[in-house]
Amino acid sequence: MLNKSFTPFPNLTTERLVLRQLEINDEQEILTLRSDSEINKYLDRPISKTIDDARNFITKVNENISKNNSLYWAITMRDGDTLIGTVCLFSFSDENDQCEIGYELLTNFQGHGIMKEAVEKVIDYAFNTIKVRKIEAFSHRDNQDSLKLLKKLSFTESNEPDNREPYLLYYYLTNSIGNFKSII
């Protein structure tokens, strides 16, 4: 059984970052993340068009957290509270002790190792606190930045093709002996 108890919200910190819960005040940055054409190029999801869309999204995310269905962190720099990106864990399976991970960063903050730093911390939390044994990630086959990140974090590419969505590659990371602790 997974340890899914997300209240109080698990804030996380790294050398440069604070990962905290989304707030309604993040609406402008959430709207940018969910409407920018570069950020959404390889993502198959509804585009947010208005501040109301962003606000509704934040409300839905926080409802899911309160029901222990999923976790969604706002990434902020330690020296400022403004949201610069997000990381989420979702599709938890108690049966298979696993979940899925997703992430996105505002374009100005890409290329500085920020997502690697954030995702390492979230993986550590997933393995050592929630106690999942496997984390899955799906990425468009042309999304080079995302694929590079997954490889850097030691995710393995599955060789089972997904015939339903052939443009997606399936990666996974398992918490086997000495696997993750060694890289953080």
Ligand SMILES: CC(C)(COP(=O)(O)OP(=O)(O)OC[C@H]1O[C@@H](n2cnc3c(N)ncnc32)[C@H](O)[C@@H]1OP(=O)(O)O)[C@@H](O)C(=O)NCCC(=O)NCCS
């Ligand atoms: C996927 C995504 C989060 C990757 O962001 P990123 O900033 O490239 O990721 P990282 O944190 O791993 O940073 C890596 C880059 O920072 C550079 N870097 C600079 N300083 C660094 C440091 N201190 N530590 C590590 N890397 C550093 C690396 O060299 C690398 O640059 P390169 O790509 O030119 O080689 C980003 O492209 C994104 O948000 N895309 C849109 C959303 C998306 O597609 N999400 C994936 C859904 S599956």
